[in-house]
Amino acid sequence: MTQLALVIDLNTCVGCHACVTSCKEWNTSGQAGPMVDKNPYAAEPTGTFFNRVQSFEVGTFPNTQTVHFPKSCLHCEDPPCVPVCPTGASYKRPEDGIVLVDYDKCIGCEYCSWACPYGAREIDEQQKVMKKCTLCVDRLYDESLPEAERKPVCVLSCPTSARIYGDIHDPESEASKAISDAGGYQLMPEWGTAPANHYLPRRKVSIAIHEEDLQRVDNPLRKEDRGPRKPTTRTTLDDSTSW
Amino acid sequence: MKPAISVILLTTLIGTGQGLFLAFYSAEWFVLLGILRPPLNDYSGHAAALSVLLLALGLVASFFHLGHPERAWRAAAMWRSSWLSREVIALPAAMLLILGYVLLKLSAMDSIVLVLGESIPISISTVVGFGAVLAICALFVCTAMIYACLKFLRQWHSPLTVLNFLLMGCASGFTLASALASYSQDGRFAYFVGMAIFLTLAALIFRFATLLRNKGLRSPSSLQSAIGVHHPTIRQIAQGAMGGSFNTRAFIHSYGASVVRLARRGFLVLGFVIPLLLLQISDESSTLICSLAFALQYLGLLAERWYFFIEAEHPQNLYYQMIS
């Protein structure tokens, strides 16, 4: 069975929101219909987004680190949001594990959003239906796109390649390898939702620099204490010869 | 959670309607069994009609909760997995059966279909009424399970939720029945009042027990498990939206601690203590006192349902602690 998912590397995410804007751009102009964008240039801008980047400060000043944390639907393997939906509008595709909402069936009762512990679902205030990340399902199988672009737009747009896309049930996929090599983890594992999206943990990135790294101790010039020849003021052969 | 007004109205109105029907239908059986004296003029058809009206009002209120009420019929589809879907089936089923009971009682069509033990005549309306009782019980369970089945809303995820919905619905229904009985000078008044007092007291005990239980609850989730960074000090500095989002508008309330405390005390006093005192001092001729008891109890139960939402802590709020 296939389970498509994203693996997000918190080490490389710089919080630039490129995934947020490209997600909104693709999905607002795509199959899903427009996504609300209220007061975009005024105070209190708000609207529907499938993906958001949040920022957290970890530690106490001055020893702090900023963690940028992109958050979207995690396409849980045991999604609590699906069985509660009374209309069947919310469903998990058996073929690739993507959790989707059928906007033509949704009655906007909000019950699924109560059942998602991650706050990944949002009611669209214009269409009055529940919306959430589709993993760009309308790109993944589109044969009119070059094969390299059959990926979620957020993955393509990320300038630091912090987002890896793949089948986490295929141990050979880039996503699975990233999870096993870098200790990928799931959010709120305590609820047993088994999120398909994983996050790669922050690691220490400082290195120690010693004096001898800057100046070679075994520099042969230094060792024999013989510097380069000094410029001379005497006339040389070049000055006296004319031809 | 932020209280949803339409849901508060829905659950309290249908609870009272269901309780009211149970009151009159059970009294009817006690009359059949010869335990209670029959009323001079049988108005149980009208009482049941009031019960249908309350259920219908609840249904109307629930439509205001939907983004697409015109598609509401679709909500019956997933009854195999969704308690909400089951409620959507149980509510009209209960309404139809009670309506059938009303029509039989108010028309001349009601007739005796069998005689139990040679002395207890069972009429068609009694049989239909029994069906209504089953639907009402199913409806109580479905309504409460909508909340109780959400396992990470720990304040709701308990059998106490189902018990509370059942007891509070029945208590308000029997209080209303007492008011109607005293207005109609019905000899069964003592039964209604006795049951109303018993149910209100039981509802108070279990609601109080729930408050105590919820006080000691600790969520297993924290900001650490929410973002997977295991450091004791984490502070949110941006939530990815400056003007708020659905997540802040639908889940996070802005009522201060004093308002919440007032609501808690208010619902305990209005919903339970005062109605208990009023019912205690009422007698067959005190229609006004019983009506007052019902009105205050209903107000109290509205406050109770409001508090029920405020009480529940949604783990998604961990991600929405600071806008910037």
Ligand code: SF4
């Ligand atoms: S993250 Fe939320 S909306 Fe997405 S599948 Fe999991 S429970 Fe459902």
Ligand code: SF4
């Ligand atoms: S809001 Fe839509 S998708 Fe969510 S539970 Fe209701 S009908 Fe299903």
